Amino acid sequence: MTTVTSEPADRMSGWITLLLAFSCGLIVANIYYAQPLIGPISSDLGLPPQLAGLLVTMSQIGYGAGLLLVVPLGDLIENRKLVIITVIVGATALACAALATQPVTFLLSALLIGFGSVAVQILIPYAGHMAPEAIRGRTIGNVSTGLMLGIMLARPVASFVAAHASWHVIYAASAVAMVILAVVLRVALPPREPAARLSYGRLLGSMVELYRNTPVLRRRALYQAALFGCFSVFWTTSPLLLAGPDFQMSQSGIALFALAGVAGAIMAPVSGRIADRGWTRPATIASMVLCAAGFALTLLVPLGTPWSLTTLVIAAIAIDCGAQLSLILGYRVLFVLGAGQRSRLNGLYMTTFFVAGAAGSGIGAFAYARGGWTLAAAFGTVLPLAALAYAFTDDT
Template structure:
């Protein structure tokens, strides 16, 4: 039995519910990203260096990666409605703590707590994948990721603009209020689900590690996203330092405007989902990686300064956003089709690797900018995306490519030898 809807709940995956879950993904994931536009304001108010203030972003992403590994597996063990509501309330507490933080260490701890608890999208997406018909799974995932992307990108517009007007603490307070309202709505609207396992928590975590060892397609998807998402995080973390620095002398609102341009990428993910349903994820992944390399090159035009440089930055970040988020659609369609009874744990392994890559990218982006300027950041972006493309090129082609409907082929009798609740071990290409 899966952590899936009760017999009447399959019909509950209506368009209004998909829209609501998509909005919830955007609101919650924004908590990890809106501090990226605030680091210059935090540095000024708390009297620390810009690079030290940027560590707040790294702490939030490390907290998010930890939450994905430690909390998301509970999506296979607990009912979604109660788990999601509890996490939203914890996130509210963390946001209030961040808004009242008297020093950088307290703020960093608060952001780590926020990241740890705000993993709601990584619980909702596998839930929706289980509710969706297999032939619509890519399209539904793409729609939810459109909301996720909107949250990621509009978060910087929201925090950059509000922070410029009311100070860096205001975005944390507004986010806390939004999460509180969302907690009430989710407690009412989410369908009733039945847990797929009663395994002890420690064994549940061990199962995530086992899946990473046992599934070649999962490992490959993790490598793709860790590299490309590291490039994405490096660019966005360094961008706030660049546009507020000596080249442009702009405020954090400029970061918000660039993010607003990049938010157009949310319209690309439903298209990516339909293409994944039609052609399979392996047809989309190399296109996304190539686009990310091109984005690194295009971002170099930011060194020109003035209007031309700002247009180049906007275009480059838009292309990078489209590449990363469309690649995410392909990767999640690939992994969520592997073992339907373990979707939360598959997503745990995948997203933990992705956000560890993102955390490393944020750290590396600040270091590259400090040592080599914006050119160093652009080179890092292109290099990381190029490594992902090389990994895809060198994949094992001795077996047929992955499709989004592999779940339909899993008709072998269950075997309990793999340590994942007796789920059949899929035989999939590397």
């Protein structure tokens, strides 16, 4: 007989933490495969260059919608069941993307890929529920390491596959992987039944009051919105720059560049330990400085030179580390506010900054098309600086 869990256990088994981390990475990768492939995908589908950013933006919009409409259900519906349903939705959308031959088909599939990928944001609060208070930040950081690795590795994997086969292949393979993962999670994860007994309408309605009455939620969400917007601008426009006349890189070369971002994954477990020690404010300031300095550095060296490529690698690491540090600090701050509202808090937090990420991808690609790297990088630098200015208004 399977035990239904509603309260955290005394400890969380290491292999379950590893499974959650692996699952988060595999699922979240689905919304990032398009970033390094916006050139070949838009070319194959006949999408104009000015609209190429939509290939990334649509999945982020879908992700944002799922955060708002699906993730809060983690406070209402048995968590394992909810995760499996969402993963299957993503698998179906990935299969449709693999078969797409028209822009509209791919864009609608991307929307649903993002929607199905919110399973990761059900799994992270699930990890928070299962972990004891003393190591909650560390556990969330460890699980988020998988999330970050998925984000970072998605780009080089997609580039390598596209270089040696086709962009269709990565979507088909991921569809199969999602079906297998759904089966594994069904067998391996213990159920968790939430205590809330609200209707869906009341659950969504309660989020308005939660957002209005939780100042720390609004603040952390806006911090992360600026940093994730910066992150999205960088990883949407840097493949366009590297493939352009200044660097003339192939998809394999862009894939090797994207591997630099994997270094940002080391920040997740470090961030969790920093959060558990109470160093949230100075670490938050540091995350904003990292992102702003990373982008600004790329404007100091002429494009196309070896030093320019070096600054881009440094920027990739700095921006990834800064965004990840802020993300984990926000999780830790919000997840101590109460188990009964954890999924709703997470949904509101993530929705806010993923909307910013979607806007960052779209505006960044448009800025690059209009003003090249200089305009895109200037936009990316301003976002964390705005967050820094806002952070200095916090007198708590």
